[in-house]
Amino acid sequence: MNEVVMIGGMMLVTFGMRYPTLALVGKLNLPPQVLRALKFVPPAVLAAIIAPAVFLPQEDAGLQLALSNAHLLGGLAAVLMMRYTKNLLLTIVFGMAAFWLAQWLISLA
Amino acid sequence: MTAVAQQSFNVSKRRDEFLAGMRDTIPFIVGAIPFALIFGAFSITNGISVTGTMGLSSIVFAGSAQFIASELVGRGASTAVIILTTFIVNARHALYGATLSHHLKHLSQLWLVPLGFWLTDETFVVVATRFERAGESPYKHWYFFGSAILMYINWNVMTFIGINIGRTFGDRLTALGFDFAMIVTFIGMLVPLLKNRPLLMSAVAAGTSAIALHDVLDNQLWLIVAAFIGIAAGYVADSLPDDALLGWLEETR
Numbered sequence: 001m002n003e004v005v006m007i008g009g010m011m012l013v014t015f016g017m018r019y020p021t022l023a024l025v026g027k028l029n030l031p032p033q034v035l036r037a038l039k040f041v042p043p044a045v046l047a048a049i050i051a052p053a054v055f056l057p058q059e060d061a062g063l064q065l066a067l068s069n070a071h072l073l074g075g076l077a078a079v080l081m082m083r084y085t086k087n088l089l090l091t092i093v094f095g096m097a098a099f100w101l102a103q104w105l106i107s108l109a
Numbered sequence: 110m111t112a113v114a115q116q117s118f119n120v121s122k123r124r125d126e127f128l129a130g131m132r133d134t135i136p137f138i139v140g141a142i143p144f145a146l147i148f149g150a151f152s153i154t155n156g157i158s159v160t161g162t163m164g165l166s167s168i169v170f171a172g173s174a175q176f177i178a179s180e181l182v183g184r185g186a187s188t189a190v191i192i193l194t195t196f197i198v199n200a201r202h203a204l205y206g207a208t209l210s211h212h213l214k215h216l217s218q219l220w221l222v223p224l225g226f227w228l229t230d231e232t233f234v235v236v237a238t239r240f241e242r243a244g245e246s247p248y249k250h251w252y253f254f255g256s257a258i259l260m261y262i263n264w265n266v267m268t269f270i271g272i273n274i275g276r277t278f279g280d281r282l283t284a285l286g287f288d289f290a291m292i293v294t295f296i297g298m299l300v301p302l303l304k305n306r307p308l309l310m311s312a313v314a315a316g317t318s319a320i321a322l323h324d325v326l327d328n329q330l331w332l333i334v335a336a337f338i339g340i341a342a343g344y345v346a347d348s349l350p351d352d353a354l355l356g357w358l359e360e361t362r
Contacts, residue, residue, distance in 0.1 A: 007161060079300055
C-alpha cells in the first residue's frame with residue numbers, strides 16, 4: 001500500500017514536471033531573453049549532477065582532490081576521451097575502465 | 110508527386126527519423142544498462158518489492174529519482190519526503206520541456222502526453238541536439254519517439270534483470286561502483302556541449318555551486334539551485350563581449 005502511494009506520488013510529480021512545459025511553453029510567446037537562457041539548461045544541469053559525484057564521492061567526507069579519488073580519475077579520463085575521440089561509446093567504456101583500474105590501484109596502496 | 114507517392118515518401122521520412130532517434134541513443138543505452146541493473150538490485154535489497162521496483166521503472170521512469178527513492182526507503186524515510194525529493198530532483202525536467210517545446214507545438218495531446226512521460230536526461234540531450242540542427246523536418250517528433258522508446262524498453266528490461274541479480278548476489282554491483290556509469294555517460298554528454306565561453310561558464314558555475322551547496326541544502330535541493338546559478342552565469346557571460354579564448358574547447362565542435 002505504501003509502495004502504491006509512493007510510486008503514484010512520484011509518477012505525478014515527475015510527469016507534472018515533464019509534461020506541462022513541454023506541451024505549453026511553445027504555444028506562449030516567450031521573450032527572446034528566456035529562449036537565450038534556455039540554451040544553458042543542458043550544460044548547467046549536467047554539470048550540477050556530475051560535479052558532486054566526481055568531487056564528493058563519499059558521503060560527509062568533503063571535497064576530494066587527491067589522486068586517491070577514483071571517481072575523479074575516471075571522470076578526467078572520460079573528459080579527455082570525449083574531447084579527443086568525440087565518441088560517446090568509447091568514452092563510457094574507457095571512463096569506467098579507468099575508474100575501476102584507479103579503484104584497484106588505490107586498494108593496493 | 111501524386112498523393113500516394115507523397116504518402117509513402119512521408120512514411121519513409123517518419124521511419125528515418127524514428128530509426129535515427131534510436132541509433133543516436135544507442136551510446137546512451139550503454140551507459141544506462143549498468144545503472145538500470147544496479148537500480149534493480151539496489152531497490153530490492155533496500156526492501157522495495159519486485160512489483161514496486163518494476164513499477165518505479167515503468168510508471169515513474171526517472172533513473173536518478175528512482176535510485177534516491179530506494180535509498181530513502183532503505184533509510185526508512187517517510188513517503189512524503191520521498192515524493193518531495195523526487196519533485197526537487199526532477200524539477201530540471203521542466204527546463205527540458207521548455208527548451209524543446211517550440212519544436213513540438215504543432216502536435217496533438219496524443220503525442221505530447223507520451224513524449225512528456227518519456228522525457229529523460231539522455232533523450233533530452235539527444236533530441237535537443239537534433240532539434241538544433243538546421244533543416245526543417247516536420248517529423249522531428251518521430252526522432253524523439255525513437256529515442257524515448259528505446260530508453261524506456263531498455264530501462265525496464267535491465268531493471269528486471271537487475272532485480273534477479275540482486276536476489277542472487279545482493280547489492281554487490283553498487284559496491285563495485287557500477288552507478289558511476291551514469292556519471293561517465295553524463296560527462297560524455299557534457300563535453301561536446303561546451304562549444305564556447307558562455308556555455309563553459311555555465312557548466313563551471315553550476316558544477317562549483319553544486320559542490321558548495323551539496324551538503325548545505327537538504328532533499329537534493331542543491332541540484333536545481335545549482336542549475337539555475339549555471340543558467341544565470343551562462344546568460345551573463347553570453348551578454349559580455351566575446352573573445353577567442355579557449356581554442357582547446359573550440360576544437361570540440
